[in-house]
Amino acid sequence: MPFDSKENYEEVFNNETFSDCDLSDHSFEYCNFKNCDFSGANFSGSLFSDCTFEGCNLSNIQVIECKLQSIKFTECKLVGIDFSRCSKMLLSFQFDHCQMSLCVFTDLKIKETSFLNCEIRETDFVSSDLTGSDFSGTSLSGATFERCDLSGADFKNASNYQFDPWANKLTGAKFSVPEVLSFLRPFNIVIE
Numbered sequence: 001m002p003f004d005s006k007e008n009y010e011e012v013f014n015n016e017t018f019s020d021c022d023l024s025d026h027s028f029e030y031c032n033f034k035n036c037d038f039s040g041a042n043f044s045g046s047l048f049s050d051c052t053f054e055g056c057n058l059s060n061i062q063v064i065e066c067k068l069q070s071i072k073f074t075e076c077k078l079v080g081i082d083f084s085r086c087s088k089m090l091l092s093f094q095f096d097h098c099q100m101s102l103c104v105f106t107d108l109k110i111k112e113t114s115f116l117n118c119e120i121r122e123t124d125f126v127s128s129d130l131t132g133s134d135f136s137g138t139s140l141s142g143a144t145f146e147r148c149d150l151s152g153a154d155f156k157n158a159s160n161y162q163f164d165p166w167a168n169k170l171t172g173a174k175f176s177v178p179e180v181l182s183f184l185r186p187f188n189i190v191i192e
Helices: 179-187
Strands: 007-009 012-014 027-029 032-034 047-049 052-054 067-069 071-074 077-079 093-096 099-101 119-121
Touching: none
Parallel strands: 007 027, 012 032, 027 047, 032 052, 047 067, 052 071, 071 093, 077 099, 099 119
Antiparallel strands: none
């Protein structure tokens, strides 16, 4: 067991390896994790509140009923995480310069979430409320947006996105040229 207690408050963890650890039903408040490896760890039933993860590997973590409240991920690797299995109560997180792939955000209400300057691949946002979210500078290769509320979302300088503007709510969303022309791909037209 890597932690002395199931309740951790204002702790700093540097260069620790927690891969495949069972961290279920633990509590972390105002903790900072730097360059830690959590790959394959079980976060189910745990609480993370006002925590930061910097340069961490969180690939394939289990988050069933995990409470993620006011969490900041910076320069982290997040692969295969089904965020839709997290507790919906006060769910709040931000992502900055993260590498994300094969993640699931289906049916989540995550208004005003920041995905800044991230590399997001093959990630599912189906039926999510992303009102006012910020995808500035993010590459969204293979990301799926269907039946999403993207009202007021910011896609300026985002790239590699391709989704049906008629299958999503886009009122007030912001896009940049030339990337916004991806909306015309389904029409198989020539733009010169």
